[in-house]
Amino acid sequence: MDEFRVTKAITIKDTNTKLVIDDAKKHLKTLRKQLGDLQNTMYAHDKYAVLVCIQGMDTAGKDSLIREVFKDFNVRGVSVHSFKVPTELELGHDYLWRHYLVLPERGKFGIFNRTHYENVLVTRVHPEYILGEKIPSVNRLEDINDGFWDKRFEQINNFEKHIAENGTIIFKFFLHLSEEEQKNRLLRRLNKPNKNWKFSPGDLKERKLWDDYQACYQDAINRTSKPHAPWFIIPADDKSTARYLVAKVLYETLIGYTDIKEPELDQDIKENLALYKKQLEQN
Template sequence: MKEIINRFKITNTKNFKLKDFDTDDTAGYEKDNSEELLAELIEKTAKLQNELYAANSKSLLIIFQAMDAAGKDSAIAHTMTGLNPQGCQVYSFKQPTSEDYEHDFLWRHYKALPERGRIGIHNRSHYENVLVTKVHPEFILKEHIPGITKVKDIGQKFWDQRYQSIRDFEKHQSENGTVIIKFFLHLSKEEQKKRFLKRVEDPEKNWKFASGDVKERTLWDDYMNAYETAIKETSTYDNPWYVVPADKKWFTRVAISTIVAQTLKDMKPQFPVLPMEEMDQLAETKRILEEE
């Protein structure tokens, strides 16, 4: 576990460069035994989740960010299967609504945070506000921020403040019992092209494709710069980013499951120990049932 964590966890933000991470890296793992390994990790995660739910003192927030076709949906489906739905919640964030725009950019994400004892999964997240808006700053104008009436008003100071807001938001959560792990599924442009073509050619996958996806693809370098900067600015000791290779889906799932399982283990959840009075009541209940 530690090998995968150390390989993909961003700890040195000063020298961080996305180009230093291979999108098809498998860390020496083989596909042949990946399904068996994944099943073991899911079983371990499910056990730890039960303890987290019963302890009801901490929560885990898992954030997924990626370019289109990187496999966020399938990664969530494959790595979180087996979890107790009662203790898990998934939010897929689309474009902000008119109500969202009437509040600060963190408002809708704050509402979606997991309660104590639960695991929250955010498919896209508050990071869209320093990713897609960084590439399309005109979207910022919809937020009606005082003093910003045109794109030229959005300077470096604005972005510095927004990164600071994100760091403060996540720091506040970690100080109050929510552990946050952030995944960037690192897909190559070549692999995205292959997956787009499959969506176009397969009638059962046509619904996944939108013409706007190809337009955004022309802005690939801009998006990579936005991701690199966001990760560099917001990966902290308590709330780290993991750059997970996404060209090979089987390994992406193994890596995610490994990191989630280890994070839960490090949270040290434990089933609560009942007070002596309640233990005595249980013993009495057992006696009564056995004497029926």
């Protein structure tokens, strides 16, 4: 899966959005069962947490990907958090506070559906949102300069380095959708009565800012793809392929952690297994 990992500076317009893998649905069905079994082992091992960050333009398929990839997980071992417009409570803290609160505990998977990167994506396209964060040094739009973004990227890198050094395995996926495919998906939302509720006129306003968002994604990915917190750019025009690729990256990476295994029974218990079985059979 190294072909999708960002290990050097990328130009986003030159990266592929169109990839179709034959039998992707069938392969995913096998992989997600293997991932579910692996998660059970990680839960018993209880030393690593896994943070899966999923970003993408509107209609990139984030929700359905989460549903399909993690379908075979034990519900006690996975949690999903979607980060939307900050609440008043959240705005009363620094921008990373709400993300710290819901980090996965050891042995569990945490999925961020939209992530802390919204703070260098949406806010960069709409810098006026930063004024609502009540930062002492930021009182007007002119204060939100290149130095401000440099510092914010440094803070995000430090955040990820800190949690990685304390046992969280980090995956960051950018579901890379073409502008043409987004148009087709928005039209399908409008044409299907059971999908209309997903559509907002605001989607069209944001779509006009496509190039701005792509530039911000490119900069964010280039600044923050690190060995301990890599970005993977996943071609997302075909949903089945995107889901399979994400599952494959997760599984192939995690099985490389050879220390992840179920704990062994105490020797005393091992030596008396036959006795315990006999006691149960007699009751």
